[in-house]
Amino acid sequence: MANPLHQGLRHLALRVTDLPKSRRFYEQLLGMNVVWEPDPDNVYFSSGSDNLALHQIAPHELPSYRPPGSQLLDHVGVILETPQAVDRMYRTVSPAIEELGGRIVKPPKQHRDGSYSFYFSDPDGNVIQALYEPTISKLEWK
Template identity: 80%
Template sequence: MSLPLHRGLRHLALRVTDLPTSRRFYEELLGMKVVWEPDADNVYFSSGHDNLALHQIPQNELSAYRPPQGQLLDHVGVILDNPQTVDRMFTEISPKIARLGGTIVKQPKQHRDGSYSFYFSDPDGNVIQALYEPTISKLRWETGT
């Protein structure tokens, strides 16, 4: 099998109901840095390895917006170095998360495959897994082109 032509799933775009609230959430909890803000309805972040775009649902669509009973996207994940980092992140964000519009969905837990994680949601209910995964967490990313 040959290697994939892509370099990973490193871009995610989310539609949000309140851009300032979501922006604050991703900046304060995940340390995302703004790399481009083309207008008041869009902001693009980077972690240094990944890119996250937040797009405000237009006002003329917002009143008709009805979040699905169950989202098709189960969750997205952020990779952490080790189980201790998962616990440290959980301890650090737990007191802040409700103030920023999110919730803790699941407490830290060891999984059958050796991974370790907890889940939390953003202000729009998108679930994020803070994950130590034995194979992926060992990878080191290049910092250049």
């Protein structure tokens, strides 16, 4: 069902502690493409129907940067077409995740609502869910 107020939640901005490391992670692991790099402290990616911004925490803020003991944002997700695509992505990215500064948080699992996913984190501990969801995985994206 279309929302008359907006076209969906398709932009996410994350503050990062090491922009080059985070950039490699999102480019190499998730295949995100740079669409704009206005300066050395900011980079914007897209996979076609979304926008991810990474913003370097300023050097003078880094010493006092103390994220909470646990992440307030539970997780973000990337949508996959099928449960088999989730398994394929898990097999493909698992060997590279730690090398790029992330980690596997939870292996693939079938959920009660019919969805299927696994969770991994980026270099700053932001959790990403690779998700097949029966309703939205079937949608056509502009």
